[in-house]
Amino acid sequence: MRTSLRPLLVVLVVPLAAALAMVLTAPAPATADRVVIGGHPARMVEAPWTVALASRALFGEKRSGQFCGGAVVGPTTVVTAAHCLSRGVLGMDWRQVKDLRVIVGRNDLRKSDGVEYPTARVWVNPEYEGDNRAGDIAVLTLGVAVPAAYTIPMAGSGDRAYRPGEKAAVYGWGDTQGDGSYASALRTASVQVLADTVCERAYPGNAEGDYDPRSMVCAGLPDGGRDACQGDSGGPLVARGRLVGLVSWGSGCAVAGRPGVYTRISAVADLVAAHG
Template identity: 65%
Template sequence: MRRSLSALFAFLAAPLVTALAMLVILPPPATADRTVVGGQPAHTALAPWAVALGSRERFGEARSGQFCGGVVVGPTTVLTAAHCLSRDVLGVDWREVRDLRVIIGRDDLRGSGGVEMAPRWVWINPGYDRIGRSGDVAVLTLPRRLPRIYGIAMAPDGDRAYEPGARAAVYGWGDTRGNGSYASTLRATRVRVLPDEACEEAYPGDVEGEYRADSMMCAGLPTGGRDACQGDSGGPLVARGKLVGLVSWGGGCAEAGRPGVYTRISEVLSMMTASG
């Protein structure tokens, strides 16, 4: 199930197919009743690119076996965090997970809305540093093309979406309180992109980790209270309508002075360019 990075991203450079005959026909993204730390209900109808990763074999039937998030960036291309597919998370080598699924268009993980797809190919960044946590990205290639509305544009280097102070939102089905209270419905929380200096001060390389501005970015609020948490890993951070980050790591959840750290999408794009 491995494939070169350049081949996996080939679809991103090509125009999306618009003819209905060439699209996978999906039901409309499901909506959920009103029910991420400091977040509020969100809906895949408005954020169709926000997807869940699930394995009932590893994590049980509840919540569709969800264990991480992901984001659709091309007709068959889903990004997630490399650590989501690690033995530390799955308990086994990812190749041994027989029912790995990308769950698309499902707000409420207790239901059956949307569709589930087993990835056709999996690429895990060989440069991912498990200790330093840099390069935390993986790519899942779907077996069928998605309609154009399911993808989100990735912000290139220099885009204003990365500017400190930019309003952003992070999406996921993870822990809503930092105590194991996992959400069943999609949630989002509003944060701000923070300057690299603040991130470096928060994570100077102690036991919690080291912030690296070349491959990471961070977001949150100075007072805390809003953040991604366990179970949100690999999910999208969106600013100015573009994908800027993937949930990666942080010190606790929504703590003051401990913002969430994200894989910087401009670095992912540079990896694509370097791979040809």
């Protein structure tokens, strides 16, 4: 799920649980339930650090119980969006979800390959506020280490990967049409890192959201057409081989003038290190 205004799936969407209801309405406030819109199928070997957060008890068996995405940034450390573990998405306190799993190495959620890891520890940023959506980060610690090849480095402050115009890719299993058509197999969409001024104009603090360049990064295409959407929330935005963002929120999916907003990884790297 993308906080939305929408959760992310590669076809441009927003957060998943909330998205199921939101996707039937006009663009609303920014949320993180998106699927990759305007994207194409991805092979897991291309993005082995892309993971699915799942709970069959809450979301059923059909797609392995997937409700959000995430990224592996260390042997036992997975990052995702804080809103993915909110009551708005889960319908309950995340501590009550007894079958929370991180699925690694599974491209098609209808299958049983890859590994489903239980979480040994979960930290959700207590400073995250749904109203302004700043600090949308949560850290899941696995009880068993994943192979080094399944991790991706985080982009630090000043990294070239954040420069406007840099090519980037967003990954997810979210809504691919903006109408609740969730993907079963992993998808990706090619986008561009956009200048902060672009998102500040799009989201100046009105009903559609408030963009904060200190904690957020903006990505999409000037004319729209590619984006994350419902169900993609928490999934990775990657540029220059490094993790630069996590699907967080946006207004609608792949709408011109309404780019996707991501948690800026450099802004939360210290929190990840402290709680990973």
